[in-house]
Amino acid sequence: MxxxxxxxxxxxxxxxxxxxxxxxxxxxxxxxHKGSIYADDLWLEHEPSRQEALDDLLSRDLPSYRELVFCGFGEPAFRIDDICWLVDQLKARVPKLPPVRINTNGHANLIHGRDVTPELKGRIDTVSISLNSATAEEYCAVTQPRDGIKAWEAMLDFTRKATAFVPHVVMTIVDKDKTPQDIARCRALAERLGATLRVRAYIPD
Ligand code: SF4
Incomplete structure (x- = not known):
């Protein structure tokens, strides 16, 4: 399934x-998939079409949720156009649609070769970006991005740009292996970009 x-x-x-x-x-x-909190395997046998995703979402009692979150077993920004389309469809059909969030690595503009942040306006309420660390070196060591250090810069730039169009821009780190100084550096970095830092507790397997 x-x-x-x-x-x-x-x-x-x-x-x-x-x-x-x-x-x-x-x-x-x-x-x-060790440590997965999910009952089902989230690996998609194929990427659902926008229509398949819309049908799936419309089968739910959407107003009963506190939030609708695009995340995934991969990076949702690869499908940013489809996410915008889905949100438009849902807003047109579902009164009292809950707030919409995207959990992302912040590489959307790098992936698509254009600034997508204006398209988030009026559609996305919260963007949550994985900051992971306060330095480019550590970030690249932990996330191993295809584009290397360009991905770190793109993530910071995306965050700054998103704050013009999205009401809540949050950067997240996990507290594991972080000193209070690391956390303070991450917070200062997030705030310089206009975002809020959220420190998540590490959940062991
Ligand atoms: S950004 Fe990292 S954690 Fe998120 S899907 Fe990609 S590889 Fe996994």
Missing amino acids: MTISYEYEGALYVNLTNKCDCACVFCLRHNG
Whole structure:
């Protein structure tokens, strides 16, 4: 069975792609899905078409969720055009659609070769970007991006640009192996870009 959407802590998560331009050392995609919090395997046998995703979402009682979250087993930004289309379709059909969030590595503009942030306006309420670390070197070591250091710069630039169009721009780090100084550096970096830092607790396998 293919899982396009699933419930987690009162929110509805949407999984549209397996693709990613990173190979994070902690990613569930390449550690045998160990530690997965999900009942079903999230590896998509094929990428759902926009229509398949729309049908799946319309089969849900959407107003009953506190949030609609595009995340995935890959990087949702690969399908940013389809996400915008889906949000437009849902807003037209579903009164009281919950707020919409994208969980992303922040590489959308690098992936698409254009600035997509204006397209988020009026569609996306929260963008949550994985900051991972306060330095380019550490970031690249942990996320192993296809484009190397350009990906770090693109992530920071995307964050700054998104703050003009998205009400809530959040950068996240996981507290594991972080000193209070590391966390302070991440917070200062996020705030310089106009974003808010969220420190997530590490959940061991
Ligand atoms: S950015 Fe996300 S999907 Fe991509 S490798 Fe890292 S954890 Fe996995």
